[in-house]
Amino acid sequence: MRAVGKTVYAVAATKNIIRNVAVNSSAINTSENIQGKSWTEIPGPSSLPIIGQMLHFLPGGELSDPVKMPEILYKRYGPIVRFDGKFGAPTLIFLLDAEAAAQVLRSENWMPIRPGFASFEHYRKLKNKDKPNEPTGLITDHGDVWRKFRTTVNPIMLQPKTIKLYSHILAEVATDMVARMKSKRNEKNMIEGKFDVEMNLWALESIGVVALGGRLNCLDQNLPENSPARKLIQNVHEIFKMADKLDFKPSLWRHIGTPNYYKAMQCYEDQTNLSKYFINQAREKFQGTSKSDDEKGILEKLLEIDEKIAVIMATDMLLAGVDTAANTMTATFYLLAKNPEKQKKLREEILSGNENKPYLKACIKESLRVMPVVSGNIRIASKDYDILGYRIPKNMHVTFGHQFLSVSEQHYPKPREYIPERWLVDKSDPLHYRNAHPFAFNPFGFGVRSCIGRRIAELEVETFLSKVIENFEIDWTGPPPNVKPAALNYIVGPYNFIFNDVKK
Numbered sequence: 001m002r003a004v005g006k007t008v009y010a011v012a013a014t015k016n017i018i019r020n021v022a023v024n025s026s027a028i029n030t031s032e033n034i035q036g037k038s039w040t041e042i043p044g045p046s047s048l049p050i051i052g053q054m055l056h057f058l059p060g061g062e063l064s065d066p067v068k069m070p071e072i073l074y075k076r077y078g079p080i081v082r083f084d085g086k087f088g089a090p091t092l093i094f095l096l097d098a099e100a101a102a103q104v105l106r107s108e109n110w111m112p113i114r115p116g117f118a119s120f121e122h123y124r125k126l127k128n129k130d131k132p133n134e135p136t137g138l139i140t141d142h143g144d145v146w147r148k149f150r151t152t153v154n155p156i157m158l159q160p161k162t163i164k165l166y167s168h169i170l171a172e173v174a175t176d177m178v179a180r181m182k183s184k185r186n187e188k189n190m191i192e193g194k195f196d197v198e199m200n201l202w203a204l205e206s207i208g209v210v211a212l213g214g215r216l217n218c219l220d221q222n223l224p225e226n227s228p229a230r231k232l233i234q235n236v237h238e239i240f241k242m243a244d245k246l247d248f249k250p251s252l253w254r255h256i257g258t259p260n261y262y263k264a265m266q267c268y269e270d271q272t273n274l275s276k277y278f279i280n281q282a283r284e285k286f287q288g289t290s291k292s293d294d295e296k297g298i299l300e301k302l303l304e305i306d307e308k309i310a311v312i313m314a315t316d317m318l319l320a321g322v323d324t325a326a327n328t329m330t331a332t333f334y335l336l337a338k339n340p341e342k343q344k345k346l347r348e349e350i351l352s353g354n355e356n357k358p359y360l361k362a363c364i365k366e367s368l369r370v371m372p373v374v375s376g377n378i379r380i381a382s383k384d385y386d387i388l389g390y391r392i393p394k395n396m397h398v399t400f401g402h403q404f405l406s407v408s409e410q411h412y413p414k415p416r417e418y419i420p421e422r423w424l425v426d427k428s429d430p431l432h433y434r435n436a437h438p439f440a441f442n443p444f445g446f447g448v449r450s451c452i453g454r455r456i457a458e459l460e461v462e463t464f465l466s467k468v469i470e471n472f473e474i475d476w477t478g479p480p481p482n483v484k485p486a487a488l489n490y491i492v493g494p495y496n497f498i499f500n501d502v503k504k
């Protein structure tokens with residue numbers, strides 16, 4: 001991977017010599033050799049006394065539109081930008097350069113610290129205060145506690161044989177969801193009601209079969225509004241919203257109990273209780289069944305190893321696996337609707353009955369490139385760095401603008417066009433994906449801390465997309481949907497999809 005990365009970078013280097021002089025000169029990143037300028041000299045939005053850089057983010061400010069923000073920052077300040085910490089939020093160094101991101105992510109790959117859900121971490125640590133060395137979960141733990149947890153769950157959650165066990169049941173979920181979509185269409189073949197809730201129901205049902213080993217019945221037409229499944233969906237949504245307000249934006253909660261702080265604590269408590277409710281139901285179902293090791297799913301295997309870890313992991317799957325998969329699905333439907341010739345090609349591959357479906361995989365990768373649900377990543381520096389000519393001290397928060405990079409002309413020809421072929425063409429083709437820097441596209445994160453649900457998410461999305469394309473010709477009318485970047489990129493509509501039946 002590293003060798004490939006270097007070769008690709010050498011190709012990319014010819015494209016932009018000036019930028020790379022800066023990058024290459026900063027390749028040595030040990031503290032003894034650091035010679036760059038102080039981090040305080042890193043350019044960034046101007047700051048006012050007391051409120052700091054906040055003015056720029058308020059309505060009317062030049063950074064008030066989070067969708068356009070990275071591009072504005074890059075044009076104005078270049079590939080490295082400083083955001084001053086205020087109101088308890090830490091100072092951030094924002095990298096809009098793939099090689100610089102690679103330097104940090106690779107160096108931090110032993111025990112990476114990914115901050116970001118501080119209020120959630122605070123809630124879980126508070127609950128665990130008598131047992132400070134006990135795990136709270138992959139999202140909220142760091143250091144040795146995280147490593148021990150991750151080492152326990154990796155062999156189970158990343159094992160292709162175990163993931164494959166879910167193929168049939170995920171296909172069943174996809175078939176039920178297609179039937180539900182058919183029944184929800186109006187005379188114009190548009191889905192009545194809230195499309196985002198529909199996608200969340202599909203996503204929760206899908207991750208539910210993996211996390212809990214059975215159906216939650218979220219797709220039941222008579223599912224009451226106050227059912228635990230609907231409550232959990234709403235709750236997951238709230239958690240990401242609260243994390244955005246308290247952890248990703250300036251907030252005083254670290255110093256005083258703000259109303260949002262109390263709201264968030266309640267929200268985290270509800271999530272814990274709802275997940276426990278579903279896990280207990282699953283456990284009751286397992287009792288009395290006898291299965292061979294090959295037949296056992298993730299929860300059953302984890303329960304055998306460590307009950308506490310099993311419960312935490314199932315809870316985190318129900319949290320991390322809903323909005324992420326749902327928004328990836330909506331983005332893919334939209335991009336295929338706007339590119340009917342690509343959709344037709346995908347349908348031909350699906351209807352061909354071939355087991356291998358390279359175009360299907362390419363379509364999903366391409367949506368994650370053009371409209372990723374996660375816009376970037378973050379690490380806390382465990383040592384001093386010399387990046388792009390600046391000294392970045394240990395403990396600084398360094399963020400990576402992957403979404404900016406994945407739609408940048410510097411890495412991808414015709415960067416905003418939806419061209420799944422770029423993932424399949426021969427390397428002599430200028431579109432070939434390896435002409436881009438390997439860190440320009442990073443939808444599931446990097447290294448030992450990368451998304452543990454990646455294989456599960458891919459299987460869910462591939463299975464559902466196949467079923468939808470087999471059944472519907474997706475069309476879209478009117479302007480593009482709005483995307484609201486918060487902790488995740490939420491596609492907030494209006495949802496102008498038309499799902500016509502495929503002519504047989």
Ligand code: HEM
Pocket residue numbers: 114138139150207316317318320321322324325328373374377378442443444445446447448449450451452453454456457
């Ligand atoms: C398309 C869907 C998804 C995307 C794009 C996505 C993306 C990501 C990204 C970017 C990270 C951060 C990785 C890093 O710091 O390097 C992450 C972490 C994580 N994801 Fe996902 N994710 C998706 C679906 C899922 C699903 C379905 C699950 C449930 C199994 C899941 C569970 C997690 C967990 C538990 C972590 C924390 C891992 C750790 O810190 O060790 N994700 N994900």
